[in-house]
Amino acid sequence: MATQQTQVLGRALLTPAVALLFIWMIVPLVMTIYFSTLRYSLLDSETWGFVGLENFRYFLTDPAFLTALRNTLVLVGSVLAITILLGTPLALLLDQQVIGRSIVRLMVIAPFFVMPTVSALVWKNLLMHPVSGLFAWVATLVGATPIDWFNDAPLLAVILIVAWQWLPFATLILLTALQSQDEEQKEAAEMDGASALSTFIYLTLPHLARPITVVILIETIFLLTVFAEIFVTTGGGPGLATTNIAFLIYSQALVQYDVGNASAGGLVAVVIANVVAFFLVRIVGRNLEA
């Protein structure tokens, strides 16, 4: 198809992007691997030296790592559950005939475009403040005691903030997928006397299986590294209550200046993300054939 001339041209045009991405991928990664084998503290340059896998042993057996790993899993799992369990009915609702649908859609999608530092601070101060927050007021209205979110349920508070930001993403993707569903099939089912519920279970849900998988994979990749929301609300605390892997690595690198240990942690994060990415790349790759 393509002539020799265009092939040469094509290669020339592709080279800058490939070269840059290659450098971007390989240089920091090699440096991280190298640092991870060193005793290397920015505060103490005297004791610099090769320690083999010592940093990994230290990082992986650090109780903080297990806490951070558990927090990461709880955060990712909860946000995924909330966004999909709420996003699916919301998408179904928005797929109906709704008066003023475009305005509703705008309201539903808006949180995705709010920068993380803004949503974290707005939730922390204006909504979740135990005395003057909107939630505290609602609690007193119904006769309940306001919750001191960031002291009593800090991880839940972070989960709610992050879920609010990602609900629009899940909803929008599921809505897009719903709109490509075969209307005639649904009509036929209706004519055959299928109930709304069985139409949903046998037609809609299988149709949504793939978009739901894509939502899970993409959200997981982003949620594994949630950072700004924790940075501005709790700083990982109280104690280690809201420290996830990303925040743990950050605090080892730029708070404790322990380069070696943080690099080992960074590689652990890369490995975890790659497990998820493996499945995503396969799904996207299959789509590329079509």
Added chain:
Amino acid sequence: MARKVTARRIWVSTAAAWLFGFLIFLPILWMVLTSFKTELEAFSMPPKFLLFHWTTENYATVQERSDYVHHAVNSILIAGGSTLIAMIIAIPAAWSMAFAPTRRTKDVLLWMLSTKMMPSVGVLVPIYLIFRDFGLLDTRAGLVMILCLGNLPIVIWMLFTYFKEIPKDILEAARMDGATIGRELVYVLTPMAVPGLASTLLLNFILAWNEAFWTLNLSTLEAAPLTTFIASYSSPEGLFWAKLSAASTLAIAPIIILGWFTQRQLVRGLTFGAVK
């Protein structure tokens, strides 16, 4: 479309949709309302919904006390600069993969996607040290570079999916008519590619504008964009709700408006075309 829907059902779904839409939007609405209150009324219990003393003084104070414009300019330069450079690198690459594919094109595309899967935190240490040694910490140039590289795979993928949809027949016809590659580019391809280019540009501007990991870790004051600037309100001495709300409203307003125009591209762009 063709299915008959009863009026009652429309009213029920309308009411439900508006209720949920309102609940989801409430934090943003509440922030905007608070930005027009005095600091005293921002704290008042019970909260005041509309009947408060409306004022715009917070917006003036945010600029006077902390030079909001400086950070907004940083945001525009960093998000805009990184997006433009990414486009300049990505357009030729996506063009060649869409129009002159080879056997390895698919692998190259998937490899590019996989670079986006690398968690930023995994390379925080080396990037921080490189930035420190080259004097790039808290510089706009440094942030432009890092955000450009971070977004490059998405830019290439989005452009690739757009370019691939341009019908090849039109190109063949132009070639048969003796059009050179230059003329083909200017007269045939460009006009058809403009909508895709525009939405890629917009979506990546939005992503770069909201990027917080690198900006929080690599900028402090001089190059701090709005993400970092807003975070400075988290310190105890900076707790002014009305002013925080005013600064936040200014920071997100343009992006929410742009976001509205790019919602379709958002689905394509962020799922790498895996959902249609």
